[in-house]
Each structure stands twice: as C-alpha cells, then as structure tokens.
Amino acid sequence: MREVTAESLTPQPTKYKESLKTLAENSTIWFTIILRETNEFVGQCSIKVAEPVKNRDGLFGISMFPKFWGKGCVTEAAWFTVDHAFKALGVQRVSLNVSEGNKAAIAEEGRKRRANWIDGHWEDGLSTGVLDEEWAERYWNQ
Structure with a gap:
C-alpha cells in the first residue's frame, strides 16, 4: 500500500471544485x-x-476514489468512455498519460522523466494510446 503524503491531501475544496468545473467545461465529453x-x-x-x-x-482522463480501485469500476468506466469517443466523436486515437506507478497502463509509447512528485518521490510520466482500428478489432468484432 502506498503512503499518502501531506502534499497530496492539502484541503482546498473551493479550488478543487473550480478546477473540476474548468476541466469539465474544457472537455469534449x-x-x-x-x-x-x-x-x-x-x-x-x-x-x-x-x-x-x-x-x-x-486525450482520456479518469479520476476515481481509491476505495473503488480493483473492483472493475475503472475498467468499466474507461471502456465505456473510450468506446463512446470512437463511435460518437469519430476520433482516430485515444491517448492516455499516466504515472509510471500505474501498472494498468496499456503500453508505453513515450516517457517524460520525473514528471510527477508522488508519495515522496519522482515518477516518470508515460504516454500510451489506442487507435480506432485496434479498438475495433479488439472489441467490436467479437
């Protein structure tokens, strides 16, 4: 289990709500x-x-409370969102940027060294993605 540092728990509810609102407004979906x-x-x-x-x-983004990790919620939400992006938005690629500690990343395409300060240490940022034809082959033709 990862230790949570004080830096990641600084309470700023008003700023957090504002940042979520801005993120939502700047998202396509x-x-x-x-x-x-x-x-x-x-x-x-x-x-x-x-x-x-x-x-x-x-660019795919997801944020979920840790108590829901490992229960299929992340997978279900990610699948639904990515599938919707390909079918409804007509994107040709869905990209994801993750920290190196996220072992669920599909496949590393690129690395940004020391991109995130997490739990008292630096972690590299990884880029990954899936193309429309790869998604269709994996999920639409079953």
Whole structure:
C-alpha cells in the first residue's frame, strides 16, 4: 500500500471544485461515475479532443476514489468512455498519460522523466494510446 503524503491531501475544496468545473467545461465529453447499487459518487472520466478536424486525438482522463480501485469500476468506466469517443466523436486515437506507478497502463509509447512528485518521490510520466482500428478489432468484432 502506498503512503499518502501531506502534499497530496492539502484541503482546498473551493479550488478543487473550480478546477473540476474548468476541466469539465474544457472537455469534449465528461462523465460522472456513479455506483449503480448505491448511487454513490465514484469519480469522473473525460475525453478532450484538441483538434477534432485535423488530428482527431482524444486525450482520456479518469479520476476515481481509491476505495473503488480493483473492483472493475475503472475498467468499466474507461471502456465505456473510450468506446463512446470512437463511435460518437469519430476520433482516430485515444491517448492516455499516466504515472509510471500505474501498472494498468496499456503500453508505453513515450516517457517524460520525473514528471510527477508522488508519495515522496519522482515518477516518470508515460504516454500510451489506442487507435480506432485496434479498438475495433479488439472489441467490436467479437
């Protein structure tokens, strides 16, 4: 289990709410994740398409309370959001930037060294992604 440092727990509820609102407003799609059984807020996920006509690359983002990790919530929300981005937004690629400690990253395409200060140490940032034809082959043709 990872130790949580004070830096990651600095309470700033007003600023946090404002940053979430800004993130949602700047996203192409934004989903709030709610647990079916209890209607409890689990987290959020989004896709931001910076150049919808030219490059059509959707940047995927997800944030979820740790108590829901390892229970399939992240996988289900990610699958739904990425599938929606390909089908409804017509993106040709969905990208994800993660910290090196996130072992669930699909495949490393690039590395930004010492990108994030996490739990008292530096971690590299990794870039990964999936193309529309790869997604279709894996999930649409089953």
